[in-house]
C-alpha cells in the first residue's frame with residue numbers, strides 16, 4: 497500500500513535540495529530522487545514509482561525497509577520509553593548488550609553504546625591511545641572511517657578529505673587491492689565461487705603488502721611504536737576491495753610487535769553481511785582487540801557500538817565517556833529485533849546463498865561486457881568495477897553518472913564508489929530474492945548494452 501502523490505514538482509524538489517540542503521556527494525546525483533516509502537527491498541518515490549534498492553541505505557537497512565518485526569519492536573518501545581541516556585539504564589540497553597555479546601568472541605565483552613560509525617571509530621582511537629600509551633594510528637589507503645575532523649585524518653579516501661590541516665599522527669599503508677595494485681593478489685582465494693582456490697594464502701602479494709606496512713612503521717612513526725591499525729574486513733566505500741588471504745592476520749601480528757592493537761571497523765561488514773560468517777573479521781581467522789559497529793546494527797536507526805576487552809576498557813577509566821543520545825531505547829529496541837530477525841529468519845544463510853547466486857550472474861555479465869573490469873565481493877557486499885574495454889582505465893565520471901541515472905530510470909538503485917566512482921556497489925537489504933537478482937541483472941544487461 498503506497499501513499500504517494502505529495503504534489504511536489506521536480507523543480508521544487510531540485511530547488512530545495514540544491515539550495516537548502518546540498519547532496520552529500522554532489523557529483524553523483526544529477527537529479528534528486530524523492531523517496532517516500534519503503535517495503536523490504538523496494539523503495540517508492542513520491543510519484544509511486546518502484547525501485548529495487550541495491551544500496552540498502554549504504555548497508556544500514558540490513559533486513560528490509562518496514563520489516564514488520566522491527567516495526568513492531570520499535571512501535572512497542574515508542575509507547576513505553578524513548579530515552580534515558582546511559583546514566584539511567586533501561587531494559588533494552590541490557591537486552592541488546594546481552595544479545596550482542598553472545599555473538600562475539602569471549603574476549604570481546606565490554607560494549608560502549610554510541611550513535612554513528614564516526615563516533616565509534618573516534619572512541620576506538622581514544623581507547624587505543626589510553627591502552628597502549630602510543631599516539632600513532634595506521635589505516636589503509638582509500639579507506640573511509642567517518643567524516644569528523646579526526647576521522648578525516650583516519651579516512652584515506654581523498655574525496656572525503658577537505659584541504660584543511662588534520663590532527664597529526666595518522667598514516668596510511670598501501671591497500672592490498674588485487675585488481676588495482678602492482679602486486680595483484682590471488683584472485684581465486686578471494687573469489688566467492690566455492691572451492692575455486694587451493695592456495696595456502698601465502699601469496700607473494702601478501703608479502704609485498706606486509707613489507708609496505710613495515711615501511712610505514714619503520715620510516716613514518718617515531719620510535720616505531722604505534723597505538724592501532726584500523727582496517728575493514730572488506731574495504732567498503734573504497735570499492736568493495738577484498739584483501740589477499742593472510743594479510744589481515746599478518747598485519748595484526750606485525751602491529752602487535754610494534755606495541756599496537758588491531759581495530760576491526762565492522763561498520764559495513766558486520767551483522768551477517770558477508771554471508772559465510774557473522775562478522776567479517778572471522779573470515780580472516782583473527783580476533784580483533786576492538787570492533788566498531790554501526791550501519792546495519794539497527795536497520796537504519798542511528799545506533800552504534802564499540803566492543804573491546806576488559807583490559808582495554810580498564811585503561812579508559814580516568815575520565816568519563818558520555819554522549820547524550822547513546823543507548824537510545826528506540827534504537828536499542830531495533831538493535832535487539834535485528835539480531836532476532838537475523839537468527840529467526842536464517843538471514844546469514846540466505847545472504848550467503850543469494851550472494852553466491854548474484855555473483856555468478858555478474859560473472860556471466862562480465863564475460864559478455866568488457867566494460868566490466870572486475871566482479872568481486874562476498875555475501876551481499878558485491879561490486880563491479882567498470883573500465884574502458886580492454887584496459888584498466890576507469891570509466892569516466894561522466895559515463896558513470898549517466899549509467900547510474902539510467903539504472904535509476906529503469907528501477908534499480910545502486911551505489912557508486914571506489915577511488916574514482918567507477919565501482920557499482922551492490923549492498924541490498926539481505927531479504928532480496930532470486931527473482932530480484934534476475935530483475936537487476938536484466939536491467940544491468942540492458943544498460944551495459946547501451947554503454948558498450
Ligand code: PLP
Pocket residue numbers: 554611612613614615617640641642643728732733761762763764790791
Ligand atoms: N566506517 C565505515 C567502514 C563506513 O563505511 C562508515 C560510513 O560509511 C563509517 C565508518 C562512518 O559511519 P557513520 O557514517 O555512521 O558515521
